Amino acid sequence: MKLHIVGGGSIGLLIAASAAERGDDVTIHVRREEQAEALTLRGVTLIDERKNETYSVKATTSFHSNDDALFVIALTGPALFHMKDLLKRYIGDRPVLFIQNGVRHVDWARQSFPNAHFASVEHGAVRTADTIVEHRGHGQVMTVPSEHESFKRLFERHQTSRLAIRCVNDRTxxxxxxxxxxxxxxxxxxxxxxxxxxxxxxxxxxxxxxxxxxxxxxxxxxxxxxxxxxxxxxxxxxxxxxxxxxxxxxxxxxxxxxxxxxxxxxxxxxxxxxxxxxxxxxxxxxxxxxxxxxxxx
Amino acid sequence: MKLHIVGGGSIGLLIAASAAERGDDVTIHVRREEQAEALTLRGVTLIDERKNETYSVKATTSFHSNDDALFVIALTGPALFHMKDLLKRYIGDRPVLFIQNGVRHVDWARQSFPNAHFASVEHGAVRTADTIVEHRGHGQVMTVPSEHESFKRLFERHQTSRLAIRCVNDRTxxxxxxxxxxxxxxxxxxxxxxxxxxxxxxxxxxxxxxxxxxxxxxxxxxxxxxxxxxxxxxxxxxxxxxxxxxxxxxxxxxxxxxxxxxxxxxxxxxxxxxxxxxxxxxxxxxxxxxxxxxxxx
The missing domain is CATH 1.10.1040.10 (N-(1-d-carboxylethyl)-l-norvaline Dehydrogenase; domain 2)
Structure with a gap:
């Protein structure tokens, strides 16, 4: 499946590598041209206690495709709000999963995206270079089940993957x-x-x-x-x-x-x-x- | 008159230089042997907008004399409290003028020294080296009049000196x-x-x-x-x-x-x-x- 990940920080790279590991078609949206070129050229390397593995991904600084991808927003809060008009225009009603600290973005995102979903990440990850992420302290991605086909597929495919997506109810x-x-x-x-x-x-x-x-x-x-x-x-x-x-x-x-x-x-x-x-x-x-x-x- | 100044920081050096400028016999008590040697060897240099002038002073890291000097304590609060037992033993009932920020020391000093006096310094001073003080933003030394002969003499002698000691009442x-x-x-x-x-x-x-x-x-x-x-x-x-x-x-x-x-x-x-x-x-x-x-x- 097609996955567009917005954000080339530790969580963005972890999700990109984990999805590519499962064979997903991954595009990473990053801010700096330098990182986009490095990721496209060298792929993303995932390091954990057992192995170093490199996965090929696409990376870009621009927003232009109109495919039916599913979006994962792995930006920090300030970066998300800095880009909010652009993201709203670009993503439109395509399905989008928000992974941010705190709760400030939730109301805004619910109002701005008809197909918004939210997740909380427990994984420990450190970006040690533009194309390298270390996976430390494995955890789960907690989210809420969805009737939307893309979310369903994502959640099912990655239930048993490294990401360990786990669906819980709204209150949880x-x-x-x-x-x-x-x-x-x-x-x-x-x-x-x-x-x-x-x-x-x-x-x-x-x-x-x-x-x-x-x-x-x-x-x-x-x-x-x-x-x-x-x-x-x-x-x-x-x-x-x-x-x-x-x-x-x-x-x-x-x-x-x-x-x-x-x-x-x-x-x-x-x-x-x-x-x-x-x-x-x-x-x-x-x-x-x-x-x-x-x-x- | 004999003046023992405890503290080789900006205010200590300013008072030492100002008193030496008026011909007082000044001893500075400092913490570091290095500063004591430098002050004894090279004197203290006072810089203001009009001139650089060097005055010879004595400096020491030990407390031993038993003369009838008047003490000026120009230490910061933490340094003062660090040395409080030593100062109490050494100064005894000799007259002592405390110049500190804040008010925390006042009660303790009143109880510990029968001849304690307090002053507030408005002068701007910066110690730029162990033996050099710059006098910036001239001001006054505010204190309370005293019946004690040493204080009277100090306050009178330095009313018109660079220190500009001014007596105000207790409430002030x-x-x-x-x-x-x-x-x-x-x-x-x-x-x-x-x-x-x-x-x-x-x-x-x-x-x-x-x-x-x-x-x-x-x-x-x-x-x-x-x-x-x-x-x-x-x-x-x-x-x-x-x-x-x-x-x-x-x-x-x-x-x-x-x-x-x-x-x-x-x-x-x-x-x-x-x-x-x-x-x-x-x-x-x-x-x-x-x-x-x-x-x-």
Whole structure:
């Protein structure tokens, strides 16, 4: 089947390689001409603990085809919103699967694409070069079943593939997305502001206090998140990813705009709808906005 | 007259040079043997817009003399607290003038030294080398009149010197110290956490919002600070010092412990005594503690 993957980052390349591994016809849409040429010329190399394998893919910086492909949007939140008019025009009513952190894009995407679907990715992946992705910490792609033929085929074909697509119900995917957002809210802003790895949130006493405060603010303000994500879950993620730099820290170090608007803002808004403030999280969010603003100057 | 200055930073060297300029017999107590040797060998050089002048001083890393000198403590808060037992033992009941940011040291110093006095320095000074200080933005040294003979002589001798010591009443010096603490609370933590110069607090919208929020939290929680420091005062300091890096930013960049405990903590505590919280300032403070903790690891 034809798959158009928008985004040449770690998740985009992981999905591209995994789909090509299963024989799908894959086109990757990337921003830089340099990466498009490299991918077309050399293919995408997938590295895991057992093997290095290279798969041939097409790659392009332009949007022009009118085929009946299925789209997978593997862009970060800021990149997605930067491209939203172009994507809307280009994709139209073709089926499209959104894979983003946070929940900010969901309402917009539902309104803009008649055939929009959403997934949450648990896989660990690191892009180590323009054409190389390392698959670390295997996981699942969680999504909701669909009556649409393309989604059905994709989900079936990749149930047993490396991607391990698993269909869950609407409530579950909602819980998964919010759970991930809460965990990201507790971990990412602090690692980015303090420029520390995830594990240091457990060993630096003041950082630990702040992380606990952020978690408490969230579940106090939005009590239906409490059964979805416990304090221990956050500690476990910090432990499991102790030596990782969070995506937000990487963004800050590289001078890129962070995903604060996609991860933190929806949580603050959900609280504000209930007239609740989360002052610690709010302060961290505004500090990140200041960092983002500084990066743009 | 004999003056022992503890601290070889910008303010210590400025006072040492200014006093030597007036013919005082100056000994500077410094931490590093290297700086002590350089100061003893080459003297201290004072640079201002009109001239470079070098004055000979004594400098030492040890505390041993028993003369009837007057002490000036020109250490940062963290350095002062690091040395507090040594200073108490060495200075005893000899007269001592404390020049620190913030107000955290005042109660301790009053209890520990029968002849303690306090001053606030407005001068701008930058130590550009171990033996060189630049005097920028001339100002005054504000303090409270004293019946003690040594203080009287110091204050009289330096009323018309470069130091421009000016005596004000107790209430005024209190207001001056708290005013400076509020201004520092609004400016320093944000510049340090965001790694920006003072002027960027006015041009970065999110940083500006945070600064305004910190100011509002302080004067709402401690209303008697409102007449002492207005919002315009803070904006004016940012404008006047636009290209400066705050001392806290310099500390963070250099991996030194910041003065957060001396500038921010007393304001938070004063609020807590009135059952008021200042969540934005508190979050910035805890983030700085995390940075300090990280620096110590």
């Amino acid at each position: 995917i909602d819980a998964i997305l919010w759970r991930k957002a809460v965990i990201n809210c507790a971990i990412n802003p602090l690692t980015a502001l303090l420029r520390i790895k995830n594990g240091e949130l457990l060993t630096n006493r003041s950082a630990y206090d702040l992380m606990e405060k952020v978690y408490t603010e969230i579940i106090t303000s939005i009590p239906n998140l409490k059964p979805i994500v416990q304090w221990d879950d956050i500690v476990n993620v910090c432990q499991r990813t102790a030596t990782n730099e969070s995506s937000m820290l990487k963004d800050v170090v590289a001078g890129r705009v962070t995903e604060a608007d996609f991860i933190v803002l929806p949580i603050l808004k959900r609280g504000a709808e209930r007239n609740e403030t989360m002052p610690t999280l709010q302060t961290c969010y505004t500090l990140l906005c200041a960092v983002d603003e500084r990066g743009m100057m | 010096i209190d207001a001056i110290l708290w005013r400076k603490a509020v201004i520092n609370c609004a400016i320093n933590p944000l510049t340090a956490l965001l790694r920006i110069k003072n002027g960027e607090l006015l041009t970065n919208r999110s940083a500006y919002d945070l600064m305004e929020k910190v100011y509002t939290e302080i004067i709402t929680s401690i209303p008697n600070l409102k007449p002492i420091v207005q919002w315009d005062d803070i904006v004016n300091v940012c404008q006047r010092t636009a290209t400066n890096e705050s001392s806290m930013l310099k500390d963070v960049v250099a991996g030194r412990v910041t003065e957060a405990d001396f500038i921010v903590l007393p304001i938070l505590k004063r609020g807590a005594e009135r059952n008021e919280t200042m969540p934005t300032l508190q979050t910035c403070y805890t983030l700085l503690c995390a940075v300090d903790e990280r620096g110590m690891m």
